[in-house]
Structure formats: structure tokens, C-alpha cells
Amino acid sequence: MNPLRILDSVSISAYAVLSGWLGFRIMQSWSLAGSPALLFYCALVLLLSYLIADLLSGVVHFLADNFGNADTPILGPALIHPFREHHDDPAEITRHGFLETNGNNCLVCIPVFLGLHLTYHWFSPEAAILVGTGVNGTLAFIFLTNQVHKWAHQPKPPAGVRMLQRTGLILSPDHHARHHREPFLNHYCITSGWLNPILDRSGILQFLLRIAGKQGRETS
Numbered sequence: 001m002n003p004l005r006i007l008d009s010v011s012i013s014a015y016a017v018l019s020g021w022l023g024f025r026i027m028q029s030w031s032l033a034g035s036p037a038l039l040f041y042c043a044l045v046l047l048l049s050y051l052i053a054d055l056l057s058g059v060v061h062f063l064a065d066n067f068g069n070a071d072t073p074i075l076g077p078a079l080i081h082p083f084r085e086h087h088d089d090p091a092e093i094t095r096h097g098f099l100e101t102n103g104n105n106c107l108v109c110i111p112v113f114l115g116l117h118l119t120y121h122w123f124s125p126e127a128a129i130l131v132g133t134g135v136n137g138t139l140a141f142i143f144l145t146n147q148v149h150k151w152a153h154q155p156k157p158p159a160g161v162r163m164l165q166r167t168g169l170i171l172s173p174d175h176h177a178r179h180h181r182e183p184f185l186n187h188y189c190i191t192s193g194w195l196n197p198i199l200d201r202s203g204i205l206q207f208l209l210r211i212a213g214k215q216g217r218e219t220s
């Protein structure tokens with residue numbers, strides 16, 4: 001088996017264990033401090049988590065598209081090269097299996113899980129529920145991001161996915177297609193795409209490119 005796929009398998013398994021364990025600890029905290037009001041705040045935290053995941057997907061994607069190159073240590077082969085390669089052959093992502101699609105994102109989530117598990121006892125039960133829900137939610141949406149991106153390029157994704165795309169709950173093919181069109185410098189968010197209008201109109205990305213002396217998207 002390809003060593004990278006073994007790493008992907010280990011990362012996804014570790015993600016599942018750490019996320020499940022966090023869910024169990026949240027349930028334990030809930031038995032101490034759960035309430036209807038807290039359930040409402042948990043729902044708000046999950047919505048915020050979805051927005052944070054979309055924003056992070058946009059920022060990381062923008063940086064990988066425009067800074068460094070395939071030879072940049074560690075991040076070059078792991079992050080920058082796949083994003084640049086995706087521009088040359090957008091359909092390539094649809095040929096990735098489950099492990100290749102999701103292993104990378106699970107790997108980057110592991111240190112965050114470990115950090116929270118080590119510090120979980122610092123929080124009161126109420127705070128632990130909200131922080132745990134926020135972290136588990138944000139990382140779950142980060143986990144889903146590459147899969148959602150892949151579905152946006154698939155000609156025939158599963159029927160349930162097509163419904164989510166049509167309702168705009170996840171990144172739709174039409175929305176994401178704008179990233180793959182000239183000038184190739186917008187629509188970087190690839191979880192739901194909800195934050196693309198804000199990020200694109202804010203001028204922050206163009207400002208960062210200007211101060212870095214960049215004229216347009218890097219090609220290698």
C-alpha cells in the first residue's frame with residue numbers, strides 16, 4: 001500500500017477516535033450541566049463553527065494558491081502542490097478515493113483535538129460543553145471540506161448531495177466554478193462558500209497580494 005494512504009488511514013482513524021472521545025466527554029459534561037438554554041447556545045455555536053470552517057478553507061486556499069511553491073518545505077508537497085495541480089486538472093480530485101480525499105484534513109485536526117483533550121478539565125461543565133461542541137463542530141466541517149469540494153467537481157454526485165448543493169447548504173458546482181474562471185482570484189471558500197461574497201468584497205485578499213508584490217495566481 002502507498003505509504004501516503006497508510007498515513008491517511010492512520011489520520012482518519014485517529015480523527016474518529018479523538019472526535020468520538022470528545023463527544024463522550026461532552027455528554028458527560030451534559031449530564032452535569034445540560035439545559036434547554038444551553039442546547040440553544042450549542043446550536044448557535046455549531047452555526048458559528050460552520051462559518052469558521054468556511055472562512056478557514058478560504059484563507060488556507062488563498063495562501064496555498066498565491067504563496068510559496070511545490071518546493072516549499074513540508075507545506076509545498078502536502079498543501080501547495082495539490083491546490084496548484086487542481087487548477088491544471090480540476091477533474092483530478094474526482095478520481096481521489098476516500099482516504100486521499102480526507103486524510104490531509106484529518107491530520108491537521110489531530111493537534112487541535114489533543115490540545116483540547118489535555119485542557120478539557122480546565123473548563124466548567126457549561127464552558128466545556130460549548131467549547132467542545134465548537135471544536136468538534138469546526139473540525140467536523142473542516143473534515144468535510146475536501147469531500148464537499150470533490151462533490152462540487154463530480155458530474156453526478158449522490159442524490160442527497162445534489163439536494164444539499166441546490167439548497168446552498170454546501171458548496172455548489174456553479175458557485176465553485178467561479179474560482180476556476182478568470183481572473184482565478186476569488187471564491188476561495190470551499191466548505192459552504194457562504195463567506196465568499198464577504199471575503200471577495202472586503203479587499204483584504206487583494207491588499208495582501210499587493211503588499212506581497214503578487215500580480216496574479218501562481219502557477220507552480
Ligand SMILES: [Zn+2]
Nearest residue numbers: 061065083179
Ligand atoms: Zn484554487
Ligand SMILES: [Zn+2]
Nearest residue numbers: 086090149176
Ligand atoms: Zn475546485
